[in-house]
Amino acid sequence: MSSADLLLHPVRLRIVKAFLGDRALTTAQLAAELGDVPAGSLYRHVERLAKAGVLQVVAERRVRGAVERTYVLRLVAARVGLAEAQAMTPEEHARAFTAFVAGLLADFDRYLTGGSPDPVRDGAGYGTSAMWLSDAEWTEFVRDLAAVMEPRLANAPARGRRRRFVYSVFLPAPESAGPDGAGPRGGPARGAAEEHR
Numbered sequence: 001m002s003s004a005d006l007l008l009h010p011v012r013l014r015i016v017k018a019f020l021g022d023r024a025l026t027t028a029q030l031a032a033e034l035g036d037v038p039a040g041s042l043y044r045h046v047e048r049l050a051k052a053g054v055l056q057v058v059a060e061r062r063v064r065g066a067v068e069r070t071y072v073l074r075l076v077a078a079r080v081g082l083a084e085a086q087a088m089t090p091e092e093h094a095r096a097f098t099a100f101v102a103g104l105l106a107d108f109d110r111y112l113t114g115g116s117p118d119p120v121r122d123g124a125g126y127g128t129s130a131m132w133l134s135d136a137e138w139t140e141f142v143r144d145l146a147a148v149m150e151p152r153l154a155n156a157p158a159r160g161r162r163r164r165f166v167y168s169v170f171l172p173a174p175e176s177a178g179p180d181g182a183g184p185r186g187g188p189a190r191g192a193a194e195e196h197r
Contacts, residue, residue, distance in 0.1 A: 002084060003077075003080045003081060004088065006049070006052055007054070007080060008080075008095070008096045008100065010102060011045050013103045014103065015042070015046060016073060018030055018033050022154075022157075023072070023157075023163075024058055024070050025071060026069065026070050026071075027042070027069065030042065046071070050071065052077065053074060053077045055073060056073075056074050058071065122162075142170075149166070
């Protein structure tokens with residue numbers, strides 16, 4: 001099974017996301033977080049991720065005659081590699097992106113229906129921006145973004161910290177504008193940036 005097929009299954013994607021933020025969870029804790037997933041199904045998906053090396057057992061203890069395992073996520077194994085992504089067909093990318101977006105929609109729905117959501121207070125936002133960048137400028141932008149995020153990815157859970165998901169989607173616009181910045185009908189091209197909070 002390819003990494004994309006393994007990781008982009010809706011339930012396995014939720015399991016992987018539950019571990020993001022350097023979390024160690026038992027299957028019982030995971031079942032409590034993913035309460036809408038039947039226990040048998042959850043255990044099968046955890047086993048499959050563990051066999052593939054995506055989840056790693058870091059502790060075991062006996063609980064009422066059974067072995068309770070604590071898992072952590074192996075980030076290096078929880079990614080679709082560049083070579084595999086390059087080998088994917090457009091149809092496979094469409095299926096993978098659909099799973100990604102479905103996961104995002106489900107997370108947002110759970111946020112809105114759980115507790116007392118307040119997007120402004122909680123810092124929940126979504127938006128679209130457009131930038132005119134050469135390939136070199138794009139590479140520099142991605143490098144700068146990684147430099148801002150990487151130190152924060154190492155933050156441990158602590159009082160006053162809340163686990164936050166950051167979704168990223170980078171898409172080139174269709175090649176309808178000329179290199180001089182003219183729009184598809186010869187008028188000026190427009191860059192848009194809109195933030196919803």
